[in-house]
Every structure is written in structure tokens, then in C-alpha cells.
Amino acid sequence: xxxxxxxxxxxxxxxxxxxxxxxxxxxxxxxxxxxxxxxxxxxxxxxxxxxxxxxxxxxxxxxxxxxxxxxxxxxxxxxxxxxxxxxxxxxxxxxxxxxxxxxxxxxxxxxxxxxxxxxxxxxxxxxxxxxxxxxxxxxxxxxxxxxxxxxxxxxxxxxxxxxxxxxxx
Amino acid sequence: xxxxxxxxxxxxxxxxxxxxxxxxxxxxxxxxxxxxxxxxxxxxxxxxxxxxxxxxxxxxxxxxxxxxxxxxxxxxxxxxxxxxxxxxxxxxxxxxxxxxxxxxxxxxxxxxxxxxxxxxxxxxxxxxxxxxxxxxxxxxxxxxxxxxxxxxxxxxxxxxxxxxxxxxxxxxxxxxxxxxxxxxxxxxxxxxxxxxxxxxxxxxxxxxxxxxxxxxxxxxxxxxxxxxxxxxxxxxxxxxxxxxxxxxxxxxxxxxxxxxxxxxxxxxxxxxxxxxxxxxxxxxxxxxxxxxxx
Numbered sequence: 001x002x003x004x005x006x007x008x009x010x011x012x013x014x015x016x017x018x019x020x021x022x023x024x025x026x027x028x029x030x031x032x033x034x035x036x037x038x039x040x041x042x043x044x045x046x047x048x049x050x051x052x053x054x055x056x057x058x059x060x061x062x063x064x065x066x067x068x069x070x071x072x073x074x075x076x077x078x079x080x081x082x083x084x085x086x087x088x089x090x091x092x093x094x095x096x097x098x099x100x101x102x103x104x105x106x107x108x109x110x111x112x113x114x115x116x117x118x119x120x121x122x123x124x125x126x127x128x129x130x131x132x133x134x135x136x137x138x139x140x141x142x143x144x145x146x147x148x149x150x151x152x153x154x155x156x157x158x159x160x161x162x163x164x165x166x167x168x169x
Numbered sequence: 170x171x172x173x174x175x176x177x178x179x180x181x182x183x184x185x186x187x188x189x190x191x192x193x194x195x196x197x198x199x200x201x202x203x204x205x206x207x208x209x210x211x212x213x214x215x216x217x218x219x220x221x222x223x224x225x226x227x228x229x230x231x232x233x234x235x236x237x238x239x240x241x242x243x244x245x246x247x248x249x250x251x252x253x254x255x256x257x258x259x260x261x262x263x264x265x266x267x268x269x270x271x272x273x274x275x276x277x278x279x280x281x282x283x284x285x286x287x288x289x290x291x292x293x294x295x296x297x298x299x300x301x302x303x304x305x306x307x308x309x310x311x312x313x314x315x316x317x318x319x320x321x322x323x324x325x326x327x328x329x330x331x332x333x334x335x336x337x338x339x340x341x342x343x344x345x346x347x348x349x350x351x352x353x354x355x356x357x358x359x360x361x362x363x364x365x366x367x368x369x370x371x372x373x374x375x376x377x378x379x380x381x382x383x384x385x386x387x388x389x390x391x392x393x394x395x396x397x398x399x400x401x402x403x404x405x406x407x408x409x410x411x412x413x414x415x416x417x418x419x420x421x422x423x424x425x426x427x428x429x430x431x432x433x434x435x436x437x438x439x440x441x442x443x444x445x446x447x448x449x450x451x452x453x454x455x456x457x458x459x460x461x462x463x
Contacts, residue, residue, distance in 0.1 A: 027226070031233045032306045032315070032436075033241075040307040063190070067197040071204070075222035077308015078316070078343075078350050081215040082204025084309060089201055093194050122310060129311045132209060133357045138379035142310030 014167045018060040021163060022049040022069055025156075030076060039141045043073050043084055044149035045156070047121055050088055051114050052160045054095035055102045060164070066092045080132045083125060091121045107154075114153050118146045220345040223316055227348030230304040231318050238437060296409075298442040299323050301349070311378045313356035314339075317439055320347040328407050329441045336413030336430040337361070337401060341441060351439065354382055354414065354429055362404040363414050365393040371402055374414055374427055382415065384425035391425070393417055399427050409444050 029042025046069055053061035070085030077084070095102070095117060102113055122142045130136050208215045249256070301323070305316030319325050321344050329341045331351040339359065342352035352359055359376040363384070370393055372384040384399070397417045403410030419426040 026308075027229060027233070030226070030230055030305045030308060030316075031237055032303055033237050040310060040312065042308040043310065063193045063197055067201065070201065072222075073308050074204070075219055076226045076305075077312060078219065078314040078352075079307075079309040079312040080205065081208040081218065082201045082206075085204060086198065086201035089194065089198050093198075096190075125310055128205070129357060132205070135357055135375065135377070137311040137357045138377045141378055141380075145310050 015060070017163055017167045018049070018053050018057075018160070019065045019069070021160070022046055022061070023072065025049060026069065026073055026076070039145035039148065040077070041145055041148060042077055043088075043125075044118070044145045045152070046070075046073060046084075046088065047091060047118060048114070048149055048153055048156045049160065050092050051095055051117055052157055054092050055099060055110060055113075056160075057164060058096060058099070063089065063092060080129070083128050083132070086128070087121050087125050090124060091117055094120070107157075110157075111150075111153055115150045118149055122146050216343050219350065220343045222345075223343060223348040223350055224320065224345035227304055227316060227318050227345070230316060231302070234304050296442050296444050297324065298440045299325055300438055300440050301325070302438055303436055304348070311357060313353040313359075313376060313378055314342065315351050315353065315436065315439070317349055317351060317441070318347070319441065320345045320349050322346050324443070325349045325441050326443060329443050330408050330412065331439045331441055332412065333431055333436060333439055335432070336415070337408065338429070338431045338436065338439060340407065349441070351441075353433075354431075355380060355433075360385075361408070361414065362402045363399050364402040364410075365417070366398040366400050368392045368397070371404070372399075372425070374399060380429075380433060381418065382427045382429065384417075384427060387423060387425055389423075391420070391423075393420070393425070395420060 025045040025048075026042050029040070029045045050061065050066055050069070066088050067085050070088040071082075073079075073084040073088075074081050095113075098113065102110055105113075122139075122145075126137060126139060126142065204215075299319050301317035301319035303315050304318045307314050317325075317331075325341060325344050327341055327344055330337060331339045331341060337354065339351045339353040339356070341349050343350040353376070354361060354374065355376040355378065357376055357378050359374075359382075361374045362371070363374045364371045370388055370391060372387045374382045375385045376382050387393075395417050399414045399417065401408040401410055401412040401414060413430050415427040415429040417425060418428045
């Protein structure tokens with residue numbers, strides 16, 4: 001009985017690991033690092049995770065988890081409520097639609113895919129912010145955050161791939 | 170690769186799974202749009218939700234931000250060691266100048282009090298303040314705000330001014346019990362009534378998510394030039410007049426760019442000041458202008 005319970009708990013822990021790692025990235029992105037020229041990174045880091053799992057194993061990070069991550073980003077990061085929830089969901093849905101071409105493609109193509117998706121997500125966020133705030137924001141801090149996330153993609157993708165191999169069966 | 174045989178359960182269920190996935194996405198997308206509608210029509214609900222979330226995350230961020238603060242201090246210490254002699258000479262020079270200014274300030278303060286007595290002027294309200302540590306930054310690309318580890322239990326209230334030694338950095342936008350969020354001057358929702366210190370020309374300092382601000386509603390024949398100081402005007406009654414905001418760095422046609430005095434990367438502690446002014450504040454986007462007494 002005890003063994004069965006432990007096995008179940010072990011399986012649950014393994015199943016929630018992609019979500020837990022993404023939450024950790026979200027929180028780490030909110031820590032003030034006091035480094036010059038460092039833009040807000042929290043949502044960009046979450047987008048890396050959402051893209052990776054949508055391409056490689058959508059069941060590990062299902063749509064409700066993506067919505068919840070977006071909601072957390074909205075509540076903890078201080079922006080308009082619903083913006084990140086919507087942007088991350090649209091990015092997730094877009095990646096799922098392109099999944100047949102991305103699965104089995106070379107790493108460079110998947111990386112390019114992320115760069116294009118990040119740029120699209122940034123523009124979408126900018127448009128929603130414009131609509132809600134009634135004023136256009138400067139795009140440059142968002143662009144530098146996107147460039148940072150695209151640069152960090154290989155490192156984070158390696159971390160996620162190891163998690164996938166070690167924890168998910 | 171395993172091929173699903175026609176007639177098998179998996180083959181039969183595949184279109185239903187895809188339909189289920191699409192329905193889930195559509196429902197969640199609708200929920201996200203509903204949240205946007207709540208933000209636009211009922212911002213106080215969103216504010217209280219963010220205030221509650223700030224209470225939950227602040228202790229975690231407080232713990233996580235301490236190592237990064239220590240590392241930043243260590244880097245600063247090493248950097249400062251190299252220029253100790255040069256800095257010492259500069260500080261001595263600055264001290265001499267400040268002592269002269271102190272004498273002038275004492276004389277002006279005395280003169281000011283005497284003149285106020287003569288005019289029977291009502292004294293300015295006394296300010297109360299809370300000093301709080303910065304524990305969190307912004308999440309999104311177009312958000313400029315910080316989370317501080319002090320809330321309503323410590324006397325923090327909405328719309329209090331957030332200042333550092335260099336000047337105004339923003340205002341308290343959301344308050345939890347133990348944490349609060351400060352909307353920075355550079356956020357796209359920030360509109361601060363200001364004037365040019367030298368020419369007394371009024372304007373609104375508007376954030377655009379970059380590290381600088383733009384002046385809106387400037388007079389057509391603007392006399393202010395690059396290098397002029399911008400301070401709060403006190404209009405709207407949220408901030409007292411004269412709080413340093415920034416310096417004009419560019420004037421091109423009608424577009425005036427202001428660089429805030431604050432070094433955003435170096436903010437570790439902020440002072441949240443209650444000037445006990447109960448005036449109107451420029452509403453955030455989507456909010457209605459509060460109605461005055463009739």
C-alpha cells in the first residue's frame with residue numbers, strides 16, 4: 001500500500017516537473033539583479049519553456065498550465081491582468097499548430113522558430129498594452145528582452161531536455 | 170514509429186482529442202479576454218488581486234534577492250576600491266560646496282519662516298514615511314514597477330510618493346498587507362504633473378517603458394532647454410510641489426525627453442512618503458476621473 005502511494009507521489013512529482021521548473025523561472029526572472037541594461041526577463045523565460053514543451057511534449061505542459069502561468073506572470077509581475085495569460089496561450093496554440101513541422105526538425109530550425117514566435121509574442125503584447133494603456137510603449141526594452149531569451153534558448157532547452165529524459169517517461 | 174491501425178480505439182479517439190484540445194484553448198482564451206475586460210472596466214478588482222499576490226510572493230523574493238544584493242554589493246566594493254583616491258578628493262570638494270549651501274539654506278529657512286509669519290500662511294502638512302527594501306522587479310516587457318517589502322500593516326497607502334535620495338521614482342499603485350507595488354515614473358501608465366524649475370512651464374511627465382520620459386502638453390513656445398531640471402508641480406494634489414523628477418536631455422520640435430535623476434539599476438531601498446494630501450490623481454488608462462465635490 002505504502003509502495004503504491006509512493007509510486008503515485010513519485011509519478012505526480014515527475015508529471016508536474018515541467019510546470020514547477022517554469023514557475024521557478026518566472027520567480028527567478030522577478031528577482032532584482034541590479035545589472036545594467038538588463039530588461040524584465042520573467043515572461044521571456046516562461047515563453048522559452050512554453051515553446052519547448054509545446055514542441056517536444058505538449059502533454060507535459062497542457063493549456064490550463066500555460067494559462068495559469070500567464071495569470072501568475074500577470075499577478076506577480078505587475079502588468080495588466082490577462083495580458084500574459086492571453087499572449088502565452090496564443091503562443092502555445094501557434095506552436096501546436098506548427099508542431100508537425102517542428103518535431104524532428106534540426107535544432108537550428110527549432111531555435112529560429114522560437115525567435116519568430118518571441119518576436120510575434122512581443123508585438124502582440126505591445127498591441128494589447130497600447131490598447132489598454134491608451135499610449136504606445138517604447139519597443140526597445142522589449143526587443144532586448146526577446147534577444148536575451150533567444151540567446152538563452154539553447155541553454156534552457158538543454159535543461160528541459162535533461163528534465164524530459166530524467167523525469168518523464 | 171507505431172502506426173495506429175484503422176478501427177483501433179486510438180484511431181477513433183484522435184479527432185475527439187484534437188477537438189477537446191481546441192475547445193480547451195478556446196475556453197481559456199475567452200477567460201483571458203474576460204480578465205482583460207475586468208482590468209479595463211473594473212481595475213480595482215485587478216488591483217486587489219495583485220495586492221494579494223504581492224503578499225504571497227514578497228517573502229519568497231525577499232529571500233531570493235538577498236544573495237543577488239550581496240553579490241551586487243561585492244562587485245560595487247571592488248569597483249569602488251580602484252577609484253577611492255579620486256572619489257575622496259571629489260567628496261572633499263563637494264563637502265566645501267555643501268557647507269556653503271548649508272549656510273545659505275539656514276539663512277533662507279529663517280527668512281522663509283519670518284515671511285510666512287508675516288503673511289499668516291498655512292504651514293505645509295507634515296510628511297510621514299516608511300523605508301522599504303526592493304524585493305522584486307517587473308515581469309513583462311512593457312511594465313515598469315517594483316515590489317517593496319512593506320504594506321498596509323507598515324502604514325503604506327495607495328498613491329504615496331516613492332522617493333530615493335536622488336528624487337521621485339514613482340507612486341504606490343497596489344498595496345498588500347506586507348508588500349506593495351510601486352509604479353515607476355517610466356511606466357506607460359505613469360502621468361505626473363510637473364513643471365520646468367527655471368521657467369515654471371507646466372507639463373505632464375509621461376512614461377513609455379524606456380528609461381526616460383516624455384513631456385506632454387508642453388506650451389507651443391517652450392522656453393525650457395536641454396539641462397533644465399523638472400520637478401513635481403503639485404497639481405492634482407498627490408505629490409507636493411518641488412520633488413526632483415529629472416533633467417531635460419533633448420528638445421526636438423514639440424518632443425521633450427526627460428532623463429529621471431534615479432539610477433534604476435541601483436535602487437535597493439525606497440522611501441514611501443505620505444504627504445497627507447488628498448487630491449485627485451490622473452486616472453490610469455481605462456479608469457474614470459474621480460468626481461469632485463459638487
